[in-house]
Amino acid sequence: KLLSYALERDPSDGLLYQTFSLLEQQHGTVERARELLEQGTAADPTNVYLWNACGVFESKQGNMEAAVRMFEQATVLRPTHCQSWQAFGVVLEKLGKLAEAQDKFEMALQIDPRSVPTYQAYALMKAKKGDHEAARRLFAKGAELGPKHAPIFHAWATMEMKLGNHERARDLFHEGVEAAPSSVALLKSWALMELELGHIDSSNSWYVSPKMGIKRLEQMGDKLEMLRTLIEQRSEDDIKLVMKWIEAQKIKKQKQKVFEVLKIGAPVPGDWVMGEQYDFSD
Numbered sequence: 001k002l003l004s005y006a007l008e009r010d011p012s013d014g015l016l017y018q019t020f021s022l023l024e025q026q027h028g029t030v031e032r033a034r035e036l037l038e039q040g041t042a043a044d045p046t047n048v049y050l051w052n053a054c055g056v057f058e059s060k061q062g063n064m065e066a067a068v069r070m071f072e073q074a075t076v077l078r079p080t081h082c083q084s085w086q087a088f089g090v091v092l093e094k095l096g097k098l099a100e101a102q103d104k105f106e107m108a109l110q111i112d113p114r115s116v117p118t119y120q121a122y123a124l125m126k127a128k129k130g131d132h133e134a135a136r137r138l139f140a141k142g143a144e145l146g147p148k149h150a151p152i153f154h155a156w157a158t159m160e161m162k163l164g165n166h167e168r169a170r171d172l173f174h175e176g177v178e179a180a181p182s183s184v185a186l187l188k189s190w191a192l193m194e195l196e197l198g199h200i201d202s203s204n205s206w207y208v209s210p211k212m213g214i215k216r217l218e219q220m221g222d223k224l225e226m227l228r229t230l231i232e233q234r235s236e237d238d239i240k241l242v243m244k245w246i247e248a249q250k251i252k253k254q255k256q257k258v259f260e261v262l263k264i265g266a267p268v269p270g271d272w273v274m275g276e277q278y279d280f281s282d
Helices: 002-009 014-026 030-043 048-060 064-077 082-094 098-111 116-129 132-145 150-162 166-179 184-196 214-233 236-262
Strands: none
Touching: 014 030, 014 048, 030 048, 048 064, 048 082, 064 082, 082 098, 082 116, 098 116, 116 132, 116 150, 132 150, 150 166, 150 184, 166 184, 166 214, 184 214
């Protein structure tokens, strides 16, 4: 209602249409969201941010050719808008127009040589083409410029993991978790790699979910970091023995907590009442 009132007061403000469209997208009303973006570009035709938002919207809907037209308009309106060139390149890469995509990424980096998302997108394209050395150089440059940008570490680690370079992937997952201790994507990918390598089991104690709170996600990161240290210093048999011991200690601690709760007059812990002590997968 507030946004509708604002549009009535100033129907030429493209940002209002963009904001209204985002709300409609969150509610799943795609056609209404598209309608608002179209109204916005008609009311505020020189708003580069609005055209960029249109391109992002159409690319999410899988309408790549439409997205190309939107990003092209954005770059015409403002040739120095790095984000539009970068997004333009991503869409062209998805269409298989790799040479054109490379030109867009290069243009984005000319405008902003410190654009970490551009280095990441450019590296991913190189990796898909099989040019892994070029991808590594781009990932490394992006990570150097954005040491707290977790997505680039995730993308780089995933590439190395797929290539079988598990030690390098593990180090990159570690760097990413250092930058973003509660990143579900990083923690989940790291845990899945260790599971595939046989370093951990498929029990709920290694399960990573977006429903987990920040504290529990950070605890998972600590466990994976401890595992990384063990792998660096121990043999495969040592690792399995130590991890079994850790799980046994955890179970022992939980049992002790149960015994304490069962004592006459002992209060029931609040997290038990809420069911937060249990870790069930979907």
